[in-house]
Amino acid sequence: MATETESEWDVKVPDKPLKDKVYFENLKSVVIDTEMCSRCLTCAAVCPGGITVVNNKVDFPDYETKCFDCGACVRVCPRFAYEPKSGLGDHIEFTAGRSKRFSGQDGAMVTELLVSAMEMGMTDRALFAGRDEKWATEMFHARDPEQLAITTLGGTKYTFADVLPALKEAVKFTKSGVGIVGTPCIVSGVRKLQQEYPIFREKVKLVVGLFCTENFHYDDISSYLKAKGVDFSKLVKTDIIKGKFVSTMTDGKVKFKVAEAEAIVASGCNVCTDFTALESDASCGSVGSANGFSTVVVRTEAAKKVMAFIREKGYADFDEGDPAQLGFLIGHKQKRAENIKK
Amino acid sequence: MKKVTVQDQSTVEKVKCHAAAIGVAMKESIYPLTATVQYPRQRKKMPDNFRGYLLFDPEKCINCWECAFICPANAIRMKEAPNKKYYPTVDYGKCIFCHFCIDSCSGGALRTTKIHDVAYKDMDDMVTLTEEMIEPPEIIREDKTLVEYQIDKKDLQIKKTREVDYLFVDEVPPSVEILMVSMCIDGASCIGCHVCEQVCESGAISSAIANGVMRMKIDTDTCTGCGLCVKECSMQILKLVRK
Ligand SMILES: Cc1cc2nc3c(=O)[nH]c(=O)nc-3n(C[C@H](O)[C@H](O)[C@H](O)COP(=O)(O)OP(=O)(O)OC[C@H]3O[C@@H](n4cnc5c(N)ncnc54)[C@H](O)[C@@H]3O)c2cc1C
Numbered sequence: 011m012a013t014e015t016e017s018e019w020d021v022k023v024p025d026k027p028l029k030d031k032v033y034f035e036n037l038k039s040v041v042i043d044t045e046m047c048s049r050c051l052t053c054a055a056v057c058p059g060g061i062t063v064v065n066n067k068v069d070f071p072d073y074e075t076k077c078f079d080c081g082a083c084v085r086v087c088p089r090f091a092y093e094p095k096s097g098l099g100d101h102i103e104f105t106a107g108r109s110k111r112f113s114g115q116d117g118a119m120v121t122e123l124l125v126s127a128m129e130m131g132m133t134d135r136a137l138f139a140g141r142d143e144k145w146a147t148e149m150f151h152a153r154d155p156e157q158l159a160i161t162t163l164g165g166t167k168y169t170f171a172d173v174l175p176a177l178k179e180a181v182k183f184t185k186s187g188v189g190i191v192g193t194p195c196i197v198s199g200v201r202k203l204q205q206e207y208p209i210f211r212e213k214v215k216l217v218v219g220l221f222c223t224e225n226f227h228y229d230d231i232s233s234y235l236k237a238k239g240v241d242f243s244k245l246v247k248t249d250i251i252k253g254k255f256v257s258t259m260t261d262g263k264v265k266f267k268v269a270e271a272e273a274i275v276a277s278g279c280n281v282c283t284d285f286t287a288l289e290s291d292a293s294c295g296s297v298g299s300a301n302g303f304s305t306v307v308v309r310t311e312a313a314k315k316v317m318a319f320i321r322e323k324g325y326a327d328f329d330e331g332d333p334a335q336l337g338f339l340i341g342h343k344q345k346r347a348e349n350i351k352k
Numbered sequence: 353m354k355k356v357t358v359q360d361q362s363t364v365e366k367v368k369c370h371a372a373a374i375g376v377a378m379k380e381s382i383y384p385l386t387a388t389v390q391y392p393r394q395r396k397k398m399p400d401n402f403r404g405y406l407l408f409d410p411e412k413c414i415n416c417w418e419c420a421f422i423c424p425a426n427a428i429r430m431k432e433a434p435n436k437k438y439y440p441t442v443d444y445g446k447c448i449f450c451h452f453c454i455d456s457c458s459g460g461a462l463r464t465t466k467i468h469d470v471a472y473k474d475m476d477d478m479v480t481l482t483e484e485m486i487e488p489p490e491i492i493r494e495d496k497t498l499v500e501y502q503i504d505k506k507d508l509q510i511k512k513t514r515e516v517d518y519l520f521v522d523e524v525p526p527s528v529e530i531l532m533v534s535m536c537i538d539g540a541s542c543i544g545c546h547v548c549e550q551v552c553e554s555g556a557i558s559s560a561i562a563n564g565v566m567r568m569k570i571d572t573d574t575c576t577g578c579g580l581c582v583k584e585c586s587m588q589i590l591k592l593v594r595k
């Protein structure tokens with residue numbers, strides 16, 4: 011961190027489409043009211059006022075009086091001047107891995123990457139999206155590999171997690187750096203934060219992206235699953251396998267076609283074309299690799315170093331990955347570009 | 353090893369030493385000199401920077417909470433007053449009288465007194481509310497004599513005066529003050545929310561927009577180094593540095 015101090019400095023003043031309105035109202039009319047909002051909460055991470063989520067929508071109660079009109083929200087919103095990305099993206103390596111130390115959704119390579127980065131000293135904390143007993147997400151700041159004994163930290167939660175507001179906190183406390191994981195929208199949010207504010211450029215060292223087709227609001231998915239007969243007290247894993255949503259409980263499974271749940275897919279996902287988290291340091295997912303393995307797409311030097319460390323320590327088994335298997339879902343998401351209104 | 357040997361003294365010297373000892377004994381039996389202060393009838397004179405009971409002036413408080421933050425014993429709690437401002441309360445069950453609170457108070461709202469003898473009936477009473485800190489506490493004065501210790505070279509002299517000590521400090525004795533000012537450590541990470549500008553009591557922070565950029569400025573001459581902006585900055589990019 012720069013230690014030089016200054017008594018005068020300049021701040022960018024972003025453009026406003028609605029000139030006589032505060033910035034939040036601009037964000038609201040361009041992104042939220044048009045159902046483009048991905049609920050990544052990048053805006054909430056920087057808002058000094060009170061951007062939050064109300065009834066599944068990003069909102070700012072009493073913004074007329076409480077908005078500072080600083081423009082930070084529109085500077086960082088990945089959908090304000092939306093540039094949809096799609097495809098598999100540039101990468102250094104496409105592989106499949108299975109951690110020997112951790113268990114997760116697939117091969118727990120996400121957990122392995124974040125923990126190894128901590129062990130290497132690249133970061134001193136990693137943010138995980140854990141969950142409570144009702145499967146609502148809860149952010150967790152891990153500072154020690156031993157904390158991964160909390161079994162609910164790994165594994166996929168098919169509902170939004172407040173990763174970026176937690177990142178803001180982590181950035182304030184970290185000394186060497188932070189590692190995080192999130193869906194493609196969250197990854198784009200981090201990159202926006204890094205593009206705009208040096209504090210995030212310096213402190214966020216490893217961004218792991220997840221392959222993602224869509225996500226759900228907590229109230230929607232939980233009542234949907236309950237109606238399907240899922241008992242949260244017995245639920246141990248949720249997964250989407252070959253188009254089926256599978257809820258594994260201690261005493262059986264509930265399965266249904268994800269397509270059936272289309273009505274409750276979060277609206278922002280309908281304009282998202284990014285399946286592979288193109289802007290991440292490394293992306294992980296389940297398609298593209300054998301059962302029990304995570305597909306790993308290594309994109310940057312930072313992620314390459316962590317992978318080399320994992321190999322050197324023998325922390326994981328590796329297998330061939332098959333990029334061709336991603337083709338269908340990449341294409342499926344590319345089609346969503348049609349939903350973007352200009 | 354070094355052996356301690358008795359000094360070789362002449363007879364004359366020995367007699368002199370004995371005579372001096374007898375002299376001290378006689379003097380003590382007639383006019384005994386004691387270092388003990390006969391409290392509460394006598395009271396020791398305390399220096400002006402004595403770390404005693406605290407007084408508080410809400411008019412000077414800028415609501416920065418620094419006293420509560422710095423208190424190592426966690427004795428200070430901020431409570432909301434009817435005017436919506438937060439003022440300190442002191443739990444004397446916890447206070448260690450370090451007076452970091454006074455040292456950190458940039459508005460000069462906290463003041464010391466030479467009072468060290470406040471008694472309470474129970475622990476709950478020891479939590480002193482803001483309104484109880486504005487006026488000095490009621491204490492029973494029985495003292496008639498003021499005792500002063502004066503150290504003269506190696507000798508301790510005790511000076512007793514028949515007078516009653518004034519327990520308040522009107523003028524804080526000057527100390528070596530370290531002047532601090534707020535500075536920005538990462539201007540590029542500023543989101544431009546103006547919170548610093550709004551909380552600044554001395555009007556040291558200003559902003560102006562020209563050609564699509566906003567210029568933020570801290571006037572280091574006006575800045576009192578109170579730290580309110582440092583505390584409120586949501587990006588944590590302001591820092592107090594020595595002037
Ligand atoms: C909403 C969603 C949709 C997905 N859709 C697909 C898909 O269509 N195809 C596919 O191949 N893969 C998909 N994935 C990724 C896949 O489910 C696994 O997360 C991935 O393979 C990594 O497995 P792992 O065992 O390596 O991860 P683990 O080691 O188990 O770690 C996964 C990490 O992801 C984080 N996480 C979990 N849920 C969330 C969330 N909702 N938001 C942010 N972070 C979270 C947790 O912190 C956890 O530590 C999706 C993931 C999510 C969250």
